[in-house]
Amino acid sequence: MVPVSYYVVLSAIVFTTGLVGVLIRRNIIIILLSIELMLNATNINFVAFSYYLGNVAGQVFVFFALTVAAAEVAVGLAIIIALYRNKASINVDEFQLLKW
Amino acid sequence: MDAVFYKLIPLLPFLAFLLVGLGGHWINSRAHLIAVPAVLGSLLLSILALLEAGGGKNAAIPLYTWMTSGDLTIELGLYVDPLTAAMLVLVTTVSSLVHIYTIGYMRGDKGYARFFAYIALFTFSMLMLVMADNFLQLFVFWEAVGLCSYLLIGHWYERDTARSAATKAFLVNRVGDFGFLLGLLLVLFTFGTLDYRHVFAQAADFAGATINLFAPIGGTWQVSTLTLICVLLFIGAIGKSAQFPLHVWLPDAMEGPTPISALIHAATMVTAGVFMVARLAPLYNLSPVAMDVVAATGALTMLLGASIALSQNDIKRIVAYSTVSQLGYMVMACGLGAYTAGMYHLLTHGAFKALLFLASGSVIIALHHEQDIRRMGGLKDKLPITYWTMVIGSLALAGFPFTSGFFSKDEILVGAWSSGSFGKVLAILGLLTAGLTAFYSFRLVFVAFWGRSRVDPHHAGHIHEPSSTMTLPLLVLALLSIAAGYVGIPQFLTPVFGEGEAHHGSASLVIMSAATVLGLVGIAVAYVFYVRSPGIADRLAAQWRPLHDLSFHKWYVDEMYDRVIVRPTFQLADRMWANIDVGIIDGAVNGVARAIAWWGWFMRLFQSGQTQHYALGMTLGAVLILTAYLLF
Amino acid sequence: MATLFFSYFAGVIVVTSILVVALRNPVYSALALLIMFFHVAGLYVTLHAEFLAAVQIIVYAGAILVLYLFVVMLLNVKREERYHSQYALGALLGVTILTEVLLLTVQQSFSKETATAGLAMSDGLPAIEGNTEAIGDALYSTYLFPFEVASLILLVAMIGAIILAKRDLFESVPR
Numbered sequence: 001m002v003p004v005s006y007y008v009v010l011s012a013i014v015f016t017t018g019l020v021g022v023l024i025r026r027n028i029i030i031i032l033l034s035i036e037l038m039l040n041a042t043n044i045n046f047v048a049f050s051y052y053l054g055n056v057a058g059q060v061f062v063f064f065a066l067t068v069a070a071a072e073v074a075v076g077l078a079i080i081i082a083l084y085r086n087k088a089s090i091n092v093d094e095f096q097l098l099k100w
Numbered sequence: 101m102d103a104v105f106y107k108l109i110p111l112l113p114f115l116a117f118l119l120v121g122l123g124g125h126w127i128n129s130r131a132h133l134i135a136v137p138a139v140l141g142s143l144l145l146s147i148l149a150l151l152e153a154g155g156g157k158n159a160a161i162p163l164y165t166w167m168t169s170g171d172l173t174i175e176l177g178l179y180v181d182p183l184t185a186a187m188l189v190l191v192t193t194v195s196s197l198v199h200i201y202t203i204g205y206m207r208g209d210k211g212y213a214r215f216f217a218y219i220a221l222f223t224f225s226m227l228m229l230v231m232a233d234n235f236l237q238l239f240v241f242w243e244a245v246g247l248c249s250y251l252l253i254g255h256w257y258e259r260d261t262a263r264s265a266a267t268k269a270f271l272v273n274r275v276g277d278f279g280f281l282l283g284l285l286l287v288l289f290t291f292g293t294l295d296y297r298h299v300f301a302q303a304a305d306f307a308g309a310t311i312n313l314f315a316p317i318g319g320t321w322q323v324s325t326l327t328l329i330c331v332l333l334f335i336g337a338i339g340k341s342a343q344f345p346l347h348v349w350l351p352d353a354m355e356g357p358t359p360i361s362a363l364i365h366a367a368t369m370v371t372a373g374v375f376m377v378a379r380l381a382p383l384y385n386l387s388p389v390a391m392d393v394v395a396a397t398g399a400l401t402m403l404l405g406a407s408i409a410l411s412q413n414d415i416k417r418i419v420a421y422s423t424v425s426q427l428g429y430m431v432m433a434c435g436l437g438a439y440t441a442g443m444y445h446l447l448t449h450g451a452f453k454a455l456l457f458l459a460s461g462s463v464i465i466a467l468h469h470e471q472d473i474r475r476m477g478g479l480k481d482k483l484p485i486t487y488w489t490m491v492i493g494s495l496a497l498a499g500f501p502f503t504s505g506f507f508s509k510d511e512i513l514v515g516a517w518s519s520g521s522f523g524k525v526l527a528i529l530g531l532l533t534a535g536l537t538a539f540y541s542f543r544l545v546f547v548a549f550w551g552r553s554r555v556d557p558h559h560a561g562h563i564h565e566p567s568s569t570m571t572l573p574l575l576v577l578a579l580l581s582i583a584a585g586y587v588g589i590p591q592f593l594t595p596v597f598g599e600g601e602a603h604h605g606s607a608s609l610v611i612m613s614a615a616t617v618l619g620l621v622g623i624a625v626a627y628v629f630y631v632r633s634p635g636i637a638d639r640l641a642a643q644w645r646p647l648h649d650l651s652f653h654k655w656y657v658d659e660m661y662d663r664v665i666v667r668p669t670f671q672l673a674d675r676m677w678a679n680i681d682v683g684i685i686d687g688a689v690n691g692v693a694r695a696i697a698w699w700g701w702f703m704r705l706f707q708s709g710q711t712q713h714y715a716l717g718m719t720l721g722a723v724l725i726l727t728a729y730l731l732f
Numbered sequence: 733m734a735t736l737f738f739s740y741f742a743g744v745i746v747v748t749s750i751l752v753v754a755l756r757n758p759v760y761s762a763l764a765l766l767i768m769f770f771h772v773a774g775l776y777v778t779l780h781a782e783f784l785a786a787v788q789i790i791v792y793a794g795a796i797l798v799l800y801l802f803v804v805m806l807l808n809v810k811r812e813e814r815y816h817s818q819y820a821l822g823a824l825l826g827v828t829i830l831t832e833v834l835l836l837t838v839q840q841s842f843s844k845e846t847a848t849a850g851l852a853m854s855d856g857l858p859a860i861e862g863n864t865e866a867i868g869d870a871l872y873s874t875y876l877f878p879f880e881v882a883s884l885i886l887l888v889a890m891i892g893a894i895i896l897a898k899r900d901l902f903e904s905v906p907r
Contacts, residue, residue: 001734002734002735002738005837006738006742008833008837009834009837010742010745010746012830012833012834012837013746013749013830014745014746014749016826016827016829016830016833017746017749017750017752017753017826018749018753019825019826019829020753020822020823020825020826021752021753023816023818023819023821023822023825023826024753024815024816024818024819024822024823025753025815025816026815026816027758029758029800029803029804029807030752030753030758030761032800033752033758033761033762033765033800034752034753036765036792036796037749037752037753037765037768040768040769040772040792043772043788044772044775047775047776047779047781047784048779050779050781051779051780051781056866056867056869056870057870057874057875059781059783059784059863059866059867060867060870060871060875062781062784063784063787063867063871064878064879064882066787066788066791066792067882067885067886068882068885069792069796070791070795070796070886070889071885071886071888071889072889073796073799073800074799074889074890074892074893075889075892075893075896077799077800077803077893077897078892078893078894078895078896078897079896080803080807081803081806081807081896081897082896082897084807085899090807092816093816
């Protein structure tokens with residue numbers, strides 16, 4: 001049997017990768033992809049524990065997480081399009097209107 | 101005599117002060133109508149007190165319990181014994197005469213009423229000082245007379261020399277007062293009480309007590325407590341009675357109007373120091389070391405004052421340095437145990453020195469505020485009353501036979517001679533100074549009144565005797581200068597100080613003669629120098645230039661103080677201002693503002709507007725929490 | 733056997749996730765993500781969550797990823813400078829977090845207890861019904877309310893996306 005800690009470690013690696021991706025990429029789309037990575041990592045975690053604890057609630061939660069991820073992607077991409085229309089760029093460095 | 105009368109003695113001048121001081125516009129040129137009767141009333145009551153004390157009835161009148169704190173009780177009270185009574189009469193007499201004199205002298209002055217208010221206040225303070233029955237009251241009114249002196253010296257405050265002189269007087273006094281305060285605290289610490297009688301009663305018990313002065317720094321230097329107390333208290337007297345090295349304020353105090361020079365700086369305030377030593381005789385008698393200090397200081401001052409007076413040209417300065425010198429005599433006498441002699445001289449000196457000052461004032465007024473004796477001369481016939489009273493005063497000062505000054509100075513010299521070998525040395529110095537005294541006092545008379553007139557021709561035509569309000573006090577004081585020798589003051593003071601040394605040995609006769617001869621020699625030399633051959637003085641001055649400069653520049657004491665104390669203090673203040681006030685304090689305050697501004701700038705750097713930077717911040721926070729969780 | 737499958741799936745997942753983050757061309761990144769999704773689905777299957785595996789492929793790979801590719805094509809994104817200026821700090825933080833989580837994992841000694849617990853229960857999962865039935869059972873009874881809320885979320889997202897992306901609403905810059 002694969003011990004559950006392996007799944008936890010896997011999940012951690014994927015999550016960290018996603019996190020680093022958010023922090024270091026300039027392309028907004030890639031940033032959103034990295035966010036998807038993070039969500040998937042947590043899903044893996046949930047399913048693993050759901051299996052190992054024999055409780056279906058973990059999978060139900062993954063179900064909802066999936067839903068939310070989908071909604072978020074839709075809205076996020078719509079925003080990107082709107083941004084692109086405004087500035088003709090998807091380089092996140094150039095959106096500095098929040099600057100002092 | 102009822103207690104009320106004793107209380108009225110200081111109270112009358114105080115009421116005068118209040119009324120005149122608060123009277124404002126309504127009182128301006130009529131101030132003397134309140135002040136003079138008040139002080140005359142005080143004089144009358146003082147004479148009654150004198151008679152009471154002379155009859156052996158001392159008065160102790162408690163006034164008011166100031167505070168009770170633990171074991172310490174501080175009360176105000178009045179105590180009148182022959183010593184106090186004599187001082188009361190002196191103060192009120194001279195004060196009354198000065199009040200009357202002021203009517204003429206300060207006529208038309210802008211601060212006429214203010215002047216009367218302040219001299220009334222001064223009279224009140226001085227009376228309370230001499231009637232005090234405990235150290236604290238003494239100290240409080242000691243300070244009060246210093247304050248009045250400041251106010252009065254600076255009467256013409258628009259003049260910056262007057263302002264500086266007043267400040268100098270106050271500050272130098274303050275230095276002395278610091279020593280006085282330390283002494284007072286030591287008395288409190290040692291005896292547990294500040295009341296004279298309790299302290300005197302216990303004094304003998306502490307004769308052997310010592311204090312370790314090096315205790316705070318872990319060493320040992322045992323000093324007799326009583327000696328320390330006496331020396332510290334005497335430091336106060338050094339300041340107040342213008343002894344070396346704190347004599348520097350008295351000559352500059354001549355910036356004030358002449359009446360107060362007479363009142364404060366001749367007869368009363370400066371005598372407070374001598375009075376204090378005499379009043380605390382029981383303590384001083386237990387400390388030979390302190391008495392030697394006192395005697396030596398007095399002798400040094402005596403010579404200092406006389407030597408400087410030889411070369412001065414301002415009429416008031418000559419008399420001022422003469423006062424310094426005579427105060428030295430009194431202090432020296434007290435230091436040698438001849439308290440009676442010292443007080444005797446104090447009383448007679450009060451009369452003739454006040455006379456000399458007031459007469460000088462008369463001359464100054466007559467010549468329209470001319471004070472340089474080199475621009476006087478030939479006034480003998482134009483100001484007869486002033487001239488003759490001045491001569492009488494100078495004779496008394498020089499110790500001419502049959503004047504009061506003769507008797508009192510003689511008492512001092514004889515008393516000194518019979519006080520051991522140290523006393524003999526000081527007695528010789530005293531004789532020498534007597535010669536110098538005669539010389540400079542008659543130098544003044546001859547230069548100012550004799551010879552051809554060197555007065556500014558502008559004023560030469562209108563020289564006339566001043567009004568009777570000014571000449572009357574002169575006459576009264578002249579009379580007192582002679583009569584005071586015959587009223588039996590030493591016998592009067594015997595109950596206080598005990599029977600003096602026997603004065604009928606051959607030594608006393610020799611001294612008396614020597615003093616007289618030296619006095620006459622001094623007068624004769626002055627006559628030769630300034631009447632017969634006027635050029636001699638200048639030639640001698642040129643030949644002995646260094647000595648003359650030393651005398652003329654007051655032994656350079658002021659210059660030394662300036663270099664050693666005043667200028668470094670200013671530099672220190674400047675340094676502290678620059679480094680501490682501007683640098684540290686302002687720097688701190690401005691620094692806070694700058695720090696906040698900097699912090700604002702710093703925090704602004706984080707508002708980059710870039711989302712990824714914010715994401716980084718969030719991640720950083722998460723990492724920190726995780727780390728904290730892991731570690732703790 | 734199971735370990736073998738796990739290692740394969742896990743390895744590919746890790747590699748492709750790194751590729752997503754590291755590749756310069758966004759299309760390549762998206763495709764790497766696609767491969768990752770498939771292998772995550774595979775992992776679900778090994779964990780007896782077949783329904784979820786199916787949903788994963790349908791939603792993630794089939795909808796979300798397609799959407800991404802649409803947008804990438806639409807915006808005609810070219811290759812870009814790869815990394816943000818803060819990449820050093822980001823990488824460092826990533827390593828730190830990873831290390832700490834690993835430490836946590838080791839500390840909690842999951843490996844021993846929960847593994848055995850899992851062993852005991854691994855086949856205790858109701859073999860009576862299949863995965864789909866189990867999820868459906870839970871979803872429509874205990875978690876009914878969240879289910880409805882999820883549908884609302886989807887509704888809102890839909891509306892939002894349309895409004896945000898609609899061209900007429902902005903009187904602004906022509907492209």
